[in-house]
Amino acid sequence: MTPKRRSDCLIERRPSTKFAAGRVWIVMAAIGLAAAGGIKAQTSSGTVGDLTGNYQFLGPNDNLALLQEEGMVKGYIDVMQGESESDVVLSYPITIGSRQGDHVEFRTRRIHEKYYRFSGTVERGKAQKKGQPDYLELAGELQLITHNSVTGKDTVDRRQVVFKSKGES
Secondary structure: OOOOOHHHHHHOOOOOOHHHHHHHHHHHHHHHHHHHHHHHHHHHHOOOOOOEEEEEEEOOOOOOEEEOOOOOOEEEEEEOOOOOOOOOEEEEEEEEEEOOOOOEEEEEEOOOOOOEEEEEEEEOOOOOOOOOOOOOOEEEEEEEEOOOOOOOOEEEEEEEEEEOOOOOO
């Protein structure tokens, strides 16, 4: 038995070029299909195009009205005063508001030493069609800032909230 030359051993162990090219093709096809499936899943999950609409706010008679224009968020918050204060509805206009992707932020004007600040995301709700209640949701942190004019200090009441769209009537 004669020993094989080193170059002969390497040639015998090397797979054929056609077989190696076939494996590469299969791997590339699998990666392409996985990527396409991921893209389809992201677009079908429903990114929110426009968040304009009315949303339920803190109380049953309170309202958050939003208008989105070119990344800017405008609107107001109508809040019924408690029984101890009066029957008056206070309307807090949004003075600063923006949307970048699904992230939404806004701040209202100060009325009676109070104002609201929100930071969160806009998401699809449980409703299937635009115009139905709970088609959109705003989820995030709401802050109620109260300014004490005597001490000059602010107190911040923070809470996690989900505001659901009211739908069209």
